[in-house]
Amino acid sequence: MGFQIYPLDSLKEVVRLAGGLGPDKRLDAASQSRAILALQRFGERLRSFSPDRVRAVATNTLRIAKNGQEFLRTAEAALGFPIEIIAGREEARLIYSGVAQSLPRDGKKRLVIDIGGGSTEFVIGRDDVPEVLESVYVGCVRFSRDYFPGGAIGRPAMKAAILAAREEIQVIRKAFVSAGWDEVIGSSGTAKAISEVIEANGLGADGITAEALDALVGRLVRAGRIEDAGLAGLKPDRIPVFAGGLAIMSAIFEELGVIRMHHGEGALRLGVLYDLVGRTQHEDMRRISVEQAMRRYAIDIAQSQRISLFAINLWKRLKIGSDEEREQLEQHLLWAACLHEIGVSISHNSFHKHSAYIVTHADLPGFSRREQQAVAMLVLGQRGKLSKIQLQLVSPAQRAAVMCFRLACLLYRRRLDLELPEIDLSGGPTRFRLEISGPWLEAHPLTVFGLQHEAAEWAKCGIDLQLHPVQEGGVSARRSAAGA
Template identity: 45%
Template sequence: MKKSGFPDEIQDGDLIAAADIGSNSFHLVVARYTHGELRVIDRLRESIRLAAGLRKDGTLARDKREAAFACLSRFGQRLAGFEASRVRAVATNTVRQLSTPQAFLLPAETALGHPIEVVSGREEARLIYLGVAHGLPLTDEKRLVVDIGGGSTEFIIGRGYEALERESLQVGCIASTLRFFEDGKITSRRWKQAQSEIAVELQQFGAHYRERGWSEAIGSSGTMKAIGGIVQASGWSDQGITAESLATLREALLRAGSTEQLSLPGLSSDRVGVIAGGVAILDAIFTTFDLARMNVCETAMREGLLYDMLGRALHTDSRGTSIGALAERYGIDPAQANRVSDTAGQLFEQAASGWSLDAQAQEMLHWCAQVHEIGLAIAHSQHHVHGAYIMANSDLAGFSRQEQAQFACILRSHRRRPDADTLRNLPPRMQPVTQRLTALLRLATLLHRARSDEQLPPIRLSTNESQMILELPSGWLENHPLTRIDLEQERDHLKQLGIKLVVGKAVNRSAAA
């Protein structure tokens, strides 16, 4: 199957944009691709503090919802005229924690004018590292990168542009401030409690990270830049954040006793209310990892998104690497995967126009075909169900949560009776293409049920809004009775997807002439 990441390659002079919908701040960065490099030409940032509006029942306070939508509307104005393939918007921890994310995402996407992906904590970590790595001199040495966000903190050990280890903890500057210093008071007892509880979380992977080792520790994000700015403006550190300067900052917070009394050089007004939680997290990190110094990097996840987009356009898509690794890990039969993939690709090319399917849909169909039998690693019975579970719950670099849900939906319904409920649970914008890709994969797997190298006859497929017309050479189905019965049954199955299948005999045009 021919594969391409975007409908058009990124050309010299093209603009691309990335929106980071974080738990503390929303960021938009616009860059121009020129002479093989990305040059940032515009940045927008607004402090929304979305995490502060997250209720225990997983709903979001009305004022935070309205502030978020208003900000995204302003971002949308800046993005007016951008092609969909040139914009990526990603939401992180707070949106991950919502009980009904779609209730937020639908109006948010309308305000922004572009789809919004929700990424897992580990995918967020990968994107952060990609942004940091491109903002620093390239080296073969390993680096520890830490990003304290509003709702979560990501930890990455990487080398070059590759993230070797990725972790994400549910501790962030807003969440930790609300948890340990909700009324603004900062006391020694509360600080010790914060250190103890955060250290317990860090123990999950702290020993493993120390064993892997690193030559340099890097801090990314607004919290790190804020702390670095304070210790340098106060004269406590000449470069980066040292263990001594962090200890001095901690004592300054304890002396102040409350956020209302805080007055520190370099501390901006929009950081006063959340700095205690951020410093408490960093204090625990320095202790757990026995750090002497952490340098601060200017780049973060939003830059990582830009470089990830560039990689997809230049055919170095991390999602393809993830699928290849998954196929190898679960022992996929490569011959059968390639048979199904090739036929699915031929069907796609004939169906694409009638069904308005683009290159990204083509890529998704190819990946689904490559691992459609992944569930066989668990059991043959219900292997499509097992495969869907694996896809929905695996840690797949490059994929958003919505993409993994779409992937799982297609695998769940690629054989037997389609599961219409899983389709309805997808974001509405993804349902039509998922329905159609499922139908194409079903036909491809049906035609290769024999798992043989016997060449298929010429196949014609035409489509319209809710119909597939499949034409096979006269006499072929009579000689393949199992396939004929399977196609008769397939008519009933595809009705569950809202698609009518019509099977006919192709006209021998040369004979007719």
């Protein structure tokens, strides 16, 4: 990437949020409390950082927790920064990015596996480029809790845990085995802990092998409990989740036919840091994802550029919201303009609904779930009734951004460059004045009809949008007077 990250300080607390996820898929109060207290302490350390220098992400547990959004609001308040829930494949991409930084660029095809607390990520890639990415719902915290309660390890329980993990992994087996790999890298705590235990107990000296895993499983089963197995090299904080992680690792070796795995440095945290720095170094993965989607769905680039330039031009005239919110919404307008017609590939009828669905659910590397939802809201609101997005318009700035986007889509509906010498949008947050060249409006009665209908639609939301024809030079003259 052309830059290197060096740690100056670090702070780590073990929370294991996945352990608080009950059968009803709700986080219990104890796990939430542990997480909030940890985030408050992190927030104290980060208090002096500007928001564009901090990125916090949440993974599998908050992806599936039914009360995840409720918890997220409290968590963000405790940390003092936004927390992004990222999709499984996005987590896999970031993990691979972090691991790749510590490995040589030698063109080897690598399978990177990261066993987390609630999910396990699998990636095949070369150098910095991931090629096959998947996230599977098997994690060391959940498996340790479900199959080895109280730390008891019996042969039937270990067999059941391995079979359960294999059942989940078999879904991705064909794609990964057919892609192939030259070497296997295990990242994060489980792979590191297993590798250290194998070496410290004389079960192997060159990474993790199937034979070493079998020997380790046998030793735990015979002991009945990890504490009684006399394992050298096992750190105390790994004891509660070691058996579950070992079962998953054994299942991976059996199901994918892995022969040997080496532990690799770097993982999700480092990947997030490189992704964050990349956004300021003209290597924003979100931009790359949008461009790839535009090519894949053969989106009309010229029309997207017309819409984005016009909508952002109107948006910059309005001074609504904080600087941070304004900058964020400008970025959302750009992405929405690029992707607003992506649903045409399904059907022209109600294409905006198809577009919004695709933007919401597509794998867009670099995007958080919240970002995709925000862009999808703009895409859905590009035309038609505003009632379908009204509940999502929680701030005056969001409403103004939607107005700018809808006006751009309306005025460029003919898909031609406009010769529009005079236009201005002012006011807010509940009263807006749209000034357009009078002679131009007289020559475009269909557009006038559309603008009148647009004003009526905003009136249903309690927003007054007034259309004012002006004579040539009227807008620019008023701007000059205001500037004076």
